[in-house]
Amino acid sequence: MTTTLERPQKDQPTSDRPFKQSKRIPAGSVWVVWTLAGLALVTGFVTDLGGAKGFGLAWLIAASIPAMSFAVEGRRKATDRFVTLLVVTAFTVAVIPLVSIISTVFAKGFPVMSSEFFTSSMRNVVGEGGGINHAIVGTLIITGLATIISVPIGLFAAIYLVEYSEDSRTAHGLRFLVDVMTGIPSIVAGLFAYALFVLFFGEGVRMGLGGAVALSVLMIPVVIRSSEEMLKLVPNELREASWALGVPRWRTILKVVLPTALAGIVTGVTLAIARVIGETAPLLIIAGITDSVNTNPLEGRMATLPVFAYSAMMNPGVPPEPSIARAWGAALTLLIIVMALNLIARLISAFFSPSKGR
């Protein structure tokens, strides 16, 4: 090793492009500038300087890094540092509204939360008081029905794609259509459910089951995609071993493939539920809004959390304040449910499939 290290040193003087140690700005000073910029940003939001000015100030401070670099290190390194600044800026720009959203919902929604808020409906409530019990019940029923419709269809379609299709042309086409179906706008799903139910129940139909159908249209492609990924991860050796023992194909799927992929499938279904539970537009069209608890999905309007939040905020009545406060409470409840579902999905996949990881 030592000899190979020494040789270039001997050769160096003869080389026509001698290696030059490039100048660098010390790493410590870079961190000092980043910290200062971060402080300026925080000050802007905390004090009455204002977020915009704080952001501008922080950016100017941080911009001194590429400027210094241009003077000391040259153009290429300065460009590199400038792009780093841009990337960090993009990150900050993305994070600020997201922090603002979460903090607003918690700040405005939390004061409303009480046991009365969760146990009472809006029936005969004018002004203060009332709650979201009817909306929670509606959301649970409609989302539950949507899950009952979507999971068997989605799971079996995924089984078809992975176990039976043998990568045929049909399978490719189907996969493609499922991908395209993922992009159906939620309001179009709502209109579809309305157009379908009008055929059977006549003009102006509103019912919980329609909402479940609309949500299923949105949920099925998500379930298929995630289940398919999970079924693909099951090693082929397991299937072959089972076939070799004379186990029929369907029992192999039922007893070997599905149990192996179960944790992943449950994770995918949970995420799919989290995705559709917050859907507002289709439910606004087909499930509508009401003030009382309705537990019959085949009869009449059914309130849901997102639609409740929407209508309480947009049509608050007089005086508007209590209604808007309830809207924030409903929004916070919804947000907590979605976050909890995501966390559950994360935990399931972390506990049951340790080998899968990026």
Added chain:
Amino acid sequence: MNKTIQRPGDTIFRGTAVAAATTILVTLAAVGIFLTIKGIPGMTASPEEVKHGTTFLAYVAPLVFGTLWAAALALAIATPVGIGVALFISHYAPRKLAGPVGYVIDLLAAVPSVVFGAWGIMTLAPAMRGPYAWLEDNLGFIPFFAGPASATGRTMLTAALVLAVMVIPIMTALCREIFLQTPRLHEEAALALGATRWEMVRMAVFPHAKSGIVSAAMLALGRALGETMAVAMVLSASGVVTFNLISSTNPSTIAANIALSFKEASGLTVNALIATGLVLFVITFAVNFVARLIVTGPNRAKAAKS
């Protein structure tokens, strides 16, 4: 395959799987067919029979414009930011930070749209009043900022900003996946040749990710086109066609218009609304179709090559 004994269990199971797969095709077709059946009376209805009092074409044209305009604005804001955040997670952030940040971004993609809408109308719109007045005073010569600046802040630009905030997590998640798939050897080769980090990204990561970025942008566009509640809540719309971003008269979008008008609609007006929904379906279908073609096309070719 042909010589295996066909057990009844197998036949049933296979049949169920095929039936489920067929359901997908039937559903997709049914969405198109039902919207068409219910939409055609609305398209052909005479102006006197519907609430909006115009022919369907005159009704839907400003809405299509508003939909495309809002989505394009949102995409123009979200694409650079989304790529930046994805790069931050995949190549710039310290590894310990990148994991949690990626998880939080995934979480945010799941935040319900009504929450974004509520934030847009209650927090963002009031906060934008000052900047809009400033834009009108200082940049009013540009048609986009001609004003008069909205007193409520509920303008096209606010709606586009909310849409951008909504699609940034999606853009980020898709781009991050693509950036992480860059062959490690290409990156290391670039660095070994003395490239700075940015030169490495430009020479190794971006060429590899080009088609992926385009399709991510298209998918985000599809999402922005169909987004309903945020626009319905934030935008104060009046069915005009204008490029003015900061005034209080704005074109509505198809989705928001359906959500706002459906409750009070009856008779042929409902059919007209469904017909606008069909137009939206066709637009998003086309956008998603092209996006998926971009994704599968080159990748398949690449897989065949290697």
